Amino acid sequence: MLSVTPIPAFSDNYIWLLRQDSSQEVCVVDPGDAAPVIEVLEREGLTLGCVLITHHHHDHTGGLAELIKRYSPRVIGPDNPSIAGIQERVADGDEFRVMGRRFEVIAVPGHTLDHLAFFTSGIPALLFCGDTMFSAGCGRLFEGTPEQMNASLERLNEMPADTLVFAAHEYTLANLAFAQAADPDNKDVAKALQECERARELDRPTLPSTLERERRINPFLRCDDAGVRKAASAHGSTDSKDATFATLRAWKDSF
Secondary structure (H helix, E strand, C coil): CEEEEEEEECCCEEEEEEEECCCCEEEEECCCCHHHHHHHHHHHCCEEEEEECCCCCHHHHCCHHHHHHHHCCEEEEECCCCCCCCCEEECCCCEEEECCEEEEEEECCCCCCCCEEEEECCCCCEEEEECCEECCEECCCCCCCHHHHHHHHHHHCCCCCCCEEEECECCHHHHHHHHHHHCCCCHHHHHHHHHHHHHHHCCCCCCCEEHHHHHHHCHHHCCCCHHHHHHHCCCCCCCCHHHHHHHHHHHHHCC
């Protein structure tokens, strides 16, 4: 069985550690900082066999050079020459095997143009989506367009409802605060906020979420909902799903 454990980094990043059964060889996703990864590996007697990279931002790649020097792992990520150390450059539709599981590569431009997500089916299915989808939110648009990001989220939303969603940041409380404004009549948002506040009080992560949960609480997946469109209409155009998404994203940027 494949287990996934968060390694906290910086103020709000999660580096996800994948381990198959009792194997001592593990995989990590988006190691922005090498130090917390090395600490876990050394403490638990593990070795790093693979690294997955979703996009080029430094808080997702900053620890890569040190980890490569120390462990010589297999490194899989976008075809972006600005990311030093990628050995297997993958693109939309490619597949690879890690930890005994087949992973599908999904291009999700928006936050950045090189952004990839990694999906593996099974019970449950797992989605490593970096900074594209957060619980109750989505990433800022640093390089892509609202139309690109909305299309990327729609692709991720096609995955099975029980898919576990492993985002790269602990942004859930702030996202739910915005969701209350963007989807004010949604009782699921209010319930999720209470649950996540309790989790954070206990210093527990609010992740992973599930895709089924995100369909109920994430306003960026609910651009066709009448309540969301009504709330967004005070801040910009809601003439189409793309327009509603663009309005929501701009509103969230200044929220």
